[in-house]
Amino acid sequence: MSNPGNIFTPFTEEDLMPQEEKLEVVKKGKKFSIGIPKETCLNERRTCITPDAVQVLINNGHHITIEAGAGQGSFFTDLQYSDSGAKITESAEEAFGQDLVLKINPPTTEEIEYLKCGSYLISALQINLRDQHYFKKLGEKKINAIAFEFISDEYKQLSLVRLIGEIAGNIAILYSSELLALSNGLMLGGITGVRPTEVVIIGAGIVGEFATKAAVGLGASVKIFDNSLSKLRRIHSLVDSRVPTSIIDPKELSKSLRRADVVIGAFSKWSAQPIVTEEMVQNMKKGSVIIDVTIDNGKVIETSELTDMEDPYIIKHGVIHCGLPNLTSKMPRTTSKAISNFFLSYLLTYDDEGGFENMLVRRNEMKDSLYMYKGRHTKKMICDRFNLTYHDINLLIF
Secondary structure, X not given: OOOOOOOOOOOOOOOOOOOOOOOOOOOOOOOOEEEEOOOOOOOOOOOOOOHHHHHHHHHOOOEEEEEOOOOHHHOOOHHHHHHOOOEEEOOHHHXXXXXXXXXXXXXXXXXXXXXXXXXXXXXXXXXXXOOHHHHHHHHHOOOEEEEHHHOOOOOOXXXXXXXXXXXXXXXXXXXXXXXXXXXXXXXXXXXXXXXXXXXXXXXXXXXXXXXXXXXXXXXXXXXXEOOOHHHHHHHHHHOOOOOOEEOOOHHHHHHHHHHOOEEEEOOOOOOOOOOEOHHHHHOOOOOOEEEEOOHHHOOOEOOOOOOOOOOOEXXXXXXXXXXXXXXXXXXXHHHHHHHHHHHHHHHHHHHHHOOHHHHHHHOHHHHHHEEEEOOEEOOHHHHHHHOOOEOOHHHHOO
């Protein structure tokens, strides 16, 4: 190296040349094997992943195993999934035995036995249908369990609950229209010269919001009840036609129920006590319709009972009651596409973040979605309800 100034330097000319900046590279977690079992409860017709989403995930390096017939209820064939790159298996045990299991309904106690120890389970929780034994069985398998009901985004919004709630609100009105025509020949809506049907919606959350929009769109007369003034104000600002609203006052509610043709139970909070009593139902018009949308999280109507797709309604006191916990399964293909779009984005985000463990360390919303981490119960409200030992998720993840 020439050094005209005779200045001593320990560096060569090459050492002094500008170099590219070296950035920290996040070590990505291994690709998951994903299992999609066939739904066996409540005549479920929805599925979590469509063939199009499977193809994207396969292209991103994941391995997907689908139980034969898992998409049949949503009109997706095994051949479509196979052509997208998924492995089709006749064995439920093989589908459940993957690193990550995606389901609509929670696994039964028998299906829990198929889960691989330490695996991830993402499904609905449907807390009103669970018992202490269910959570203990999951704990024995050291499962990391995420519930649809708890999945939130960076804005603290329950994004999947909102998505399904939008569909449920619309379907509640459409199905009540069908039942109303069946029971007494009334059309839900308004026709020139004919009194519009009256709809009472209990709950001004997402389900209530979209049920209101659908009912108002059909021309029905709608009244909304909720205990949250902020939610009632929000409905006023979102619905073009202003609708009467009220705090849940038993006298006012009872008066509205006597005139109602359709009642939608859409109270979003887990409620121990029903809001509509049996006496209120007895005073309703014969042939009127009740749809208790949120029955899997607690009854809104005392006389409601869980029903399934085979027998979707019962009649009590001359009033039709529908208690489908999976009401959106009546429109399975639309719902499956919406859920699949959500999970495709969700799993691709997991790839970008470098795996679930990295997401748990970095993102509080990910921690909030867990109700079990490596077999330990991490949701206090679940622990209080089922007398389980509570563990703070922040003390388990470092």
